[in-house]
Amino acid sequence: MERPPPSYLVVLLLLVFLQQLQLIWSQSQSQSQVDELDDDQSALLSFKAAISSDPSGTLTSWNTSVPVCQWAGINCTTTSTSNSSSIVSGLILEHLSLTGTLSPSLANLTHLSTLRLSSNMLTGQIPSTLGAIPSQLALLDLSSNNLTGQIPPQLGGLASLIRLQLSNNALDGAIPPSLGNLSRLSILDLSKNSLGGELPPNLGNLTTLVFFKVSNNMLSGPIPSSIYNLSALNYLVLYNNLLSGELPSHIGVSLPNLHVLSMYNNQLSGLVPDSLANASGLEEIDLSQNHFSGKIPSNFGMLKNLSWLALEYNQLEAREASDWDFIQSLTNCSLLDHLSLDANNLTGNLPSSLGNLSTGLTWLSLWDNQLTGEIPLEIANLVNLNTLGLKDNQFSGKIPNSIGQLSNLESLILFHNQLSGGIPSSIGNLTRLNEFYLDHNQLQGEIPSSIGKFQSLNVLDLSHNRLSGSIPKEVLSLSSLSYYLSLSHNLLSGPLPPEVARLQSLSYLDLSYNKLSDRIPDSLGQCLVLESLTMSNNLFNGSIPVSFKNLRGLKDLDLSHNNLLGDFPDYLADFPYLEHVDLSFNDLTGKVPTSGVFANHTAVSVVGNSKVCGGISSLDLPACLEEAPKKKKHLVVHIVVPVVCGILLIILVSGLYVACISKRNLRSKRDSFRVPLEGQFLNLSYAELAKATDDFSFDNLIGVGTYGSVFKGNLGSGELIAVKVLDLQQQGASKSFMAECEALRNIRHRNLLKILTVCSSVDASGSEFKAMVFEFMPNGNLDTWVHPKVDQKVGSRSLTLAERVNIAVDVAVALNYLHNFCATPVVHCDLKPSNVLLDENMTAHIADFGLARFLQKINGKGYRAPSTSVAAMGTIGYVPPEYGVGNHVSPQGDVYSYGVMLIELFIAKRPTDAMFKDGLTLQKFVENQLSNGSKATEIVDALFLSKETLDDLGEMLEKCLQLILKTGLSCAKVRPRERMKIKDVVRQLEEARAFLLL
Template structure:
């Protein structure tokens, strides 16, 4: 279509060129033109140049006095008179207005400024150019109204001002332009009616008025344009019916009235009266009746768009005779009878070997999807059949349509399992399968669709696991698998698809396990919906890196623990649903600081303490906190009880009963545990293989070697805390947040150091407690010499180990410090809490096997932290019989954990 129009335009230009040469005769007759006329042209061109505000191609630099203006780029002069006859600056990226002085170029026959960025109004002075035949100002930024003075340009053949910002009505003065061959005013903001006097332009070949605000009826006078070949009135507000006279203009090859308010039915003989049709676009109106069978007579038809009308009946099978057909759009009508055989015309469309688009959506087609779909053109790019009454399976022959980029089968009654051959459609960008009756597993072959950007599979009966191969679809912007029967854990390969930016919806399934920490890769995601599943464990702190999130729905799961502080980074959140989980603790204050937040649902959890009164919490209708019986305070509309005093006074006897006695019992228990705990046997490795990023679960993101190098001043000896057989420990200050950390750098030349690194990380990967030594991150990289580099980053314990305080040496700085009884008691309680957590609350119970004062570290508040997990033992339940409980030891011959800051001989590793 585009190529045909371009060829036609070239014919017009050649025709006009001959006319232009003849029209210049008055400027050529005189052999001696006064110098004043030449100077007038030169000054007019210089004024044009001076109005240019942007000239990235430096076109205007040639417009200088070093050469005659007739040799300037874009300027054509009469050979004899040296008067300017053509100004052609198409697509030169020029910016600026057209000056009124252009009216001084009185010998101009052609102006072509197409595809630039000229602005301002078209000057009225253009009307002085009475020899003008060709005026093309299309694809610029002209505003204002069409100049009425154009009516003086009575020799004008081409008037093209399409793709601008013109306003107002078509001036009645332009009715004098009776020699027009091309009138193109499309894509502006013109209003009013289409003037009937256009029907007097007997030479008109092209009438293009699309994308304006014309209203009223199409004038029947347009039926007088017997030479009309190109008629485009689309995207306006035209109403009534198409005048029957227009259907008799047999030269028309391009006919478009899409997106108006037209009605009526098509003439049954339209294919005979318009035999030269190549484009017949009538979509987006209210046409009724059947599709005319006579259209098959327009053998050159390439595009047929009847989408979005109220057509009825069946699709004529003889449309298959249109062997040049590229575009067949019949969607959004009432075609078909909802019965078998409605799609039988597909059996014949194999003759349309160039078909690129087939749109049948939102009709009343019934029956099964014919296997003949496999015979459709291999050039088919778009196949849309959604929202019909089609049933049965997807034919395996669909795999032959290897050039499909868009496949829509949604909202039908299709069933069965998805054919694996869908994986052959490797050019597919969009796949709609939602709201059908598909069942069985999701084929792993969908992972072959690496160009896929949108995948809709919701509202079916898919079951089993999400295939990890979907992680290969690294161009996915949107994934919807909600309302199915999917189960198992969510693959980290899918959860970590960083391309997802529109939404990820896995709601209403049966997913279990923890939410993979790779969710932190979704930094561009706008909506995450995991509601109504069985997901457990904690909300990953890495979710806080999804800074584009606006909608977060995690309700109806089994998430536990507190709301991570890292979510404070999600400042664009508008809607949060964490209801019906097992979350506890206080409502984080940062939720009241999220200025974009419009709705918050944390109902039916186990939150406690005071409800904030600021931000989202100031509006009771915007929050839901039902089912949290321990909450108090908040705004009055919540009707919660007031919060009690935070520091009640207790008498000594009550304190003894409630605190001292339990603490004493715990202390005795710890001492007995330390004395009688059996010697741990030589242990085996827990896991094989190198540590991957996924091993760090809820840890912070890995820290780079460069940052560690900077934080330790190049691993300076001044920062060295101590060293041992497997590594050295440095004190560092992280540049990202100023945190003081202890950095354990492994000596990888030692044979077991790398294995120790892996095993220690596995031991620490899933344990978190305030009385266990906190590991921040890890680094597995290459140093500046190209050698392997591995390190662990721990919380820095500024008060050293308990051993340092209990048994100070003569030269130690803590010699003068003594532990009080209360401090000793608190340390014992802290250790008891840590051991109780390891034994009772870990997913797999852990026995430390190496509790001693040197492995108990003290922070600045003298809070004890148990460290050094080099000899832990894991307990696995083999059955319900305790006698069959199995243990698996993780033995590290040298601890690679963090030993507290002290002298080097304290750092000797086992």
């Protein structure tokens, strides 16, 4: 056999050697990847160790018995197709309410490309070690936490970073110039922190930047010119800072791709550049609350996509007719939705071309200027206006009759002008009107009865005019009035109609300085929600109605300068909220109390009542004479005693008979005259609460939340209460307690859960104890009714259709009150079925204000959440999407939550149901079903649709459900501006309920 040549053997040996080498290398790589995965596991477990609270239990899967790539919130990437080796490439744990600190171990996730920990409660400083993560990190999102300290300059070393979101934290210090090294950055969001100093010019190196938001900080100084060279920018959002200087004249040329330019509430000055018209894609321009001067550019009509133009609170001028040319130009902006020019130096007459603006315009405000002449008739062409604000000008002449054509108007604000003539009867066509202000004008004539057509009106102010005649009963029949009615300082005469009783939701009523006469109607005592009642300087006579005893919610009462007589209303001393009482210059008699509001002489006036006595010494009233002792009549005792004994015997027998007859009615009578629990001064100690709840026993536990537990209690008098005990070991519990107390102290509405008292003490072990005591809601929460369990008592029957509609209306009305009619608007921030409680009549009450936020007044822009506020976490499924990217809480956020809950109420599916995945949401499910031709009756909860209901209501049922579901979808839109206003929701649901009554 012939041997192979030596060269062949060499080649063969070389091939064998290379195969072995490849095998060794593959094994080495595989082992290396296993080692890397082990390193990732160690890093993640270190991260978990720094988390002190995980309410959702998401991190329970993070243990060594489960492969890392199967842990919740972990994304892995396959690195080898041959052996399917994986490494950790993404950490996504947003909206989980995690509490703790950020572990530096995150820097050991060497293959990380996505780090997203937004909307938790992480604290501490951002570890500088994050800058050591290799360059493949593309997304870093730590927004909506409680992070403090400065932004580490090392983050500028993350060369592959595309998105950096650190908004809604408590970061301070300056913005590191090193962030200008992030050459691939597309999104930079540092908003809602406490960052100071100037914007670093290095940010002008971010040539790929599309979204730049540093609003709600304390940045100062001029905006670097380099920022205006970022030609890729779509969003430039710098509002609520201290930035100064002028905008460059070429801004629209150098930033041609701008969609949103929002710089309000800074210290910018100079002219509004004409070149903005060159950024043809601009949709929103907001330069309000600055120091801009000069004329408004007359070429904005080139911006075909412009929907929002806000220039209010500047020093912009219009002194000659030609200065108003910008209005004619804006008529080319067919998408214009919002135009606000308030508080500038605009003078002269409004041009008639105003009526040629987009028919889609919903907001038009020019208040606080020096506008003169008449309101243009052509304004009636703006048929979709929701808000028309022309207050604080010098408009004269009559209110145009054509204003009645604005059928979509919700707010008409014309006060502080010089309007004259009568109120046109066509005003009654504005049936959607919610706010109507005509005060401080020179209007004459009678109040038109057509105002009674305003079925959604919450505020009516016709004060400080020259209106005469009687008060139309139609005005007092507006049961929707829930906030304010003022007819004061007019020439109104005649009696107050008894229909005033229909104002049962009204908080403030002012009829002072008129010529109203006759007796105050007893029916006024049915307005149980009244907080302020002013009827001074009229001609009312007779006694103060006994029914006033029912007005226990009053804070202010002024009946001065009338002709009232009779007994002094001493029951006012028992009113728990009463702060001011003026009964001066009447003819009252009797003793003035010394307790309650009457213990403070500065809060009470009773002068001009010559027959009153007593009171505290500082009121300087005469002492009340004691009743003289009766004279003894010894001479007739022998006659009187037998007669009295006989009479007593007759009375005793009769009394026994009457007692037997009336015994069965005693309980109902006692209950009907019982003073409501919330009207009493409750002062409950820890011991009393422990006794009422049987030492907070498990049997009395009716609910558990993030910050505490709720127990049912019995005070022993038969009055049931709900006691919310705070878990003070839980981070944020004390803040939640204070937020809820502050919110409930300032709000009061029939559809909000009433707080009875609070207790801040120590428990039996000496530990700090905090609790809130509420009215007990016997029918539990809405969640247990919509999603009943087999073994539960409450909700064992299904909610009826009528009950669901009524509950939907109740919650919408309460939200409308919170957003639009509180002295300071309140955003609930955690609206969901479990926070809606039901009383014995199945009336809904919104509860749990632990995350509530008050909005601050911003001149010319309504209300906004304060820049220092911490964004509400809310509950997954109900939190609006904009909260996840660090936006401020807002009423629109509550509307989103309400929309989801409204759909859930009728579909009986939670937004977190397992079926909703891969992009399918509760809203999309309903939207798809309806668009595919399904009837509403086919997709709603079948439990409330009996055959009898379907037969009885037929087509009306389908219309009702269609309107409700579409209302829910309109509320739960992704973009806040596309969502319905809550007052529209109330109106639409009332329409839906009307279908059931036809």
